[in-house]
Amino acid sequence: MRITVRVPATSANLGPGFDCFGLALELCNEVTVDTDAAPGILWEGEGASELPVDGSDLISATMRQVAGDRELPAFSLHAIDRVPLARGLGSSSTAVVAGAAAALGLLGDDPSMQRVFMHAAAIEGHPDNAAPACFGGFTIATPGGLVRRLDPHPDLRPVVLVPEHTRLPTDEARQALPDVVARNDAVFNVAHAALAVEAFTRDPSLLADALHDRLHQDARLQLVPEVREVFEAVRAAGVPVCVSGAGPSLLAFPDDERELPETRSGWRLLSPGLRTSGFEIDVE
Numbered sequence: 001m002r003i004t005v006r007v008p009a010t011s012a013n014l015g016p017g018f019d020c021f022g023l024a025l026e027l028c029n030e031v032t033v034d035t036d037a038a039p040g041i042l043w044e045g046e047g048a049s050e051l052p053v054d055g056s057d058l059i060s061a062t063m064r065q066v067a068g069d070r071e072l073p074a075f076s077l078h079a080i081d082r083v084p085l086a087r088g089l090g091s092s093s094t095a096v097v098a099g100a101a102a103a104l105g106l107l108g109d110d111p112s113m114q115r116v117f118m119h120a121a122a123i124e125g126h127p128d129n130a131a132p133a134c135f136g137g138f139t140i141a142t143p144g145g146l147v148r149r150l151d152p153h154p155d156l157r158p159v160v161l162v163p164e165h166t167r168l169p170t171d172e173a174r175q176a177l178p179d180v181v182a183r184n185d186a187v188f189n190v191a192h193a194a195l196a197v198e199a200f201t202r203d204p205s206l207l208a209d210a211l212h213d214r215l216h217q218d219a220r221l222q223l224v225p226e227v228r229e230v231f232e233a234v235r236a237a238g239v240p241v242c243v244s245g246a247g248p249s250l251l252a253f254p255d256d257e258r259e260l261p262e263t264r265s266g267w268r269l270l271s272p273g274l275r276t277s278g279f280e281i282d283v284e
Contacts, residue, residue, distance in 0.1 A: 001073075002284040003105045004032045005098040008136065008275045009083040010090035011160070011251045012128040014200070015211035015242040016192035022132035022139045023200070023251075025089070025158065027272040030080040031059060031098040033106065037076035045081035046091075058092060062099025063106075066119050072106055084268075086167040088245030089160065093129035096120045101281050111281050121145055129245065136277040138200045150201045152274050159260060160270040161234075161250040166224055173246035176219045185214035207240035207253055217243045224248045230263060237261045 006028045014021040029045075041053040041060070051057055059079065063072060079098075083091045100119040104111040113134045120130035127141035135149040192212055199206035220243055221228040227248045234241040234250065238258045244251040254260050263269070 001106065002032065002034045002036065003102050004030065004282045004284075005101045005279055006030045006281075007094040007097045007101075007133050007279040008090075009272065010093055010129045010132040011088070011158070011244040012090065012132075013213075013216065013243065013245060014196060014251070015217070016189045016196055016213045016215070017128075017140070018189070018213070018215045019126050019128050020140055020142070020193070021196065022128045022141065023152065023158070024132035024136045024139075024275040024278060025160070025272040026275040027082055027089075027270065028275075029083050029091070029094040029098065031095075031102060032078045033063075033075045033102045034078070035073045035075045035106070039074045039076055041077045041079075043079050043081065045079075046083060047081060047085040050085070051079075051081075058095035059099040059102070062096045062119075062123055063103040065123060066100050066103035067107060070107055072103065075106070084162055084249070086169055087162050087249045088168070088243065088247045089162075089249055090129040090133060090245060092170070093120065093124060093133045096123050097130060097133045097279050101279060105281060105283050113278055116279065117147065118145065132278070134278040136275050140197070150197070151276065152200050153202060153204050154274075155204055155255070156200070156253055156274060157255065158272065158274065159252045159254060160244060160272065161230060161252060161260075161263065162268040162270060163224075163227055163230075163248050164266050164268055166227060166248045168220070168224060168246060168248040170246040173220050173223065176223055177216055178219070181215060188212075188214050204240075204253065204255070208238065211240050211242045213242070220247045230267070233261050 131139035
């Protein structure tokens with residue numbers, strides 16, 4: 001049996017939608033497991049030289065966790081990684097979703113979007129990246145696992161600004177956040193999150209205002225001053241911008257009237273486009 005899973009990159013939080021909002025991007029990691037090939041692991045693409053080949057990687061670990069007491073057949077694993085590692089673009093979610101889908105396929109279970117999502121959200125601990133990776137589009141996910149997928153506005157042209165030499169592990173970025181927030185800040189985020197739903201789905205002209213946040217972005221940007229500088233320059237140019245996931249990448253939305261300012265060396269700009277569908281799985 002040969003199973004190939006393609007999983008999109010994601011950008012979570014999207015300003016005020018902390019741990020709730022997600023957006024799927026047309027940039028996919030591709031994972032193939034083959035029970036007819038000699039067992040082994042091969043990585044290509046982003047971070048290939050950094051990833052383990054002893055079965056301790058996140059894809060393999062997810063497959064074992066999904067299988068539980070059932071035994072998986074021996075297989076080879078070949079992954080083509082296009083999503084930068086530890087940059088706030090959901091690289092860990094692509095691994096977990098791919099692993100969950102592949103394991104269900106090998107075990108003869110139905111790798112439906114909902115079933116894969118429930119496994120991925122449980123393993124990751126929060127659903128904001130797993131939701132768009134599974135369902136595509138713009139997603140709203142509750143802590144209890146309820147997901148609402150919406151079609152993002154077709155005029156949105158996301159650009160990801162990726163710092164080449166700066167990483168920010170999600171755990172470190174989360175530890176920087178306060179445990180308690182002021183009531184005014186909570187109200188601010190509720191209002192802007194509601195506005196962001198309208199902006200992402202119906203009226204992109206609202207994005208510059210809607211992406212403001214008081215819960216997580218400032219704390220995370222303080223950890224990476226060189227990223228904060230670019231963030232402030234993009235916002236000063238009138239381009240809607242937010243921290244992508246836990247960072248350090250930034251997600252911006254230039255248009256015909258508002259262009260991104262020049263960035264210094266050490267930054268990579270990606271224009272992946274929006275992805276309206278989630279993961280794909282082929283079984284041979």
